[in-house]
Amino acid sequence: xxxxxxxxxxxxxKTGQSMTLQCAQDMNHNSMYWYRQDPGMxxxxxxxxxxxxxxxxxxxxxxxxxxxLNKREFSLRLESAAPSQTSVxxxxxxxxxGWDSPLHFGNGTRLTVT
Amino acid sequence: xxSVTQMEGPVTLSEEAFLxxxxxxxxxxxxxxxxxxxYPGEGLQLxxxxxxxxxxxxxxxxEATYRKETTSFHLEKGSVQxxxxxxxxxxxxxxxxxxxxxxxxxxxxxxxx
Numbered sequence: 187x188x189x190x191x192x193x194x195x196x197x198x199x200k201t202g203q204s205m206t207l208q209c210a211q212d213m214n215h216n217s218m219y220w221y222r223q224d225p226g227m228x229x230x231x232x233x234x235x236x237x238x239x240x241x242x243x244x245x246x247x248x249x250x251x252x253x254x255l256n257k258r259e260f261s262l263r264l265e266s267a268a269p270s271q272t273s274v275x276x277x278x279x280x281x282x283x284g285w286d287s288p289l290h291f292g293n294g295t296r297l298t299v300t
Numbered sequence: 301x302x303s304v305t306q307m308e309g310p311v312t313l314s315e316e317a318f319l320x321x322x323x324x325x326x327x328x329x330x331x332x333x334x335x336x337x338x339y340p341g342e343g344l345q346l347x348x349x350x351x352x353x354x355x356x357x358x359x360x361x362x363e364a365t366y367r368k369e370t371t372s373f374h375l376e377k378g379s380v381q382x383x384x385x386x387x388x389x390x391x392x393x394x395x396x397x398x399x400x401x402x403x404x405x406x407x408x409x410x411x412x413x
Contacts, residue, residue: 291343
């Protein structure tokens with residue numbers, strides 16, 4: 187009963203390096219999301235995918251790209267990491283996009299950019 | 301735009317004490333309201349929800365009532381346990397912003413023996 191699985195759990199990057207955060211869900215959910223969590227700011231939506239083949243920007247998309255590889259997988263890419271991207275990143279999924287569909291979260295990736 | 305305001309933490313209580321975590325919101329239309337809980341080292345989990353005015357969401361002894369007249373969704377529990385120590389997030393989802401949850405900043409609860 188894995189739910190939403192994120193890899194890696196921890197990562198340290200130097201400024202300018204690139205990396206991809208991986209996310210997979212096994213609940214046959216249609217919609218997937220990437221959030222970042224920063225102290226005192228709650229969670230903010232980076233990108234989401236309403237269904238396989240579609241992606242849309244959230245509140246804080248700058249510096250990120252996403253790929254919805256298939257229904258199960260949704261990756262987040264940092265092309266040139268910056269210290270401002272130091273954060274905890276959460277992937278989530280839901281049955282559908284919509285106001286009444288609760289999110290299921292992974293355990294997060296803690297990223298530090300030096 | 302939509303926003304959620306939660307009381308500042310941390311909240312420190314003794315076991316068996318009564319808990320209230322305040323949450324108020326600003327939104328157009330008729331949002332759904334949620335409480336999520338984050339235990340140490342884990343992702344957020346849905347604790348309870350309410351989808352219309354006067355609805356009461358409840359789960360694991362926690363309750364919250366959707367009060368449209370005061371735009372509030374306060375979380376309560378009659379008797380907290382050490383295992384309730386976590387960060388609690390109030391959130392809303394609006395019919396006009398398909399998919400997006402707007403979160404509050406979170407309130408850390410520490411329960412001691």
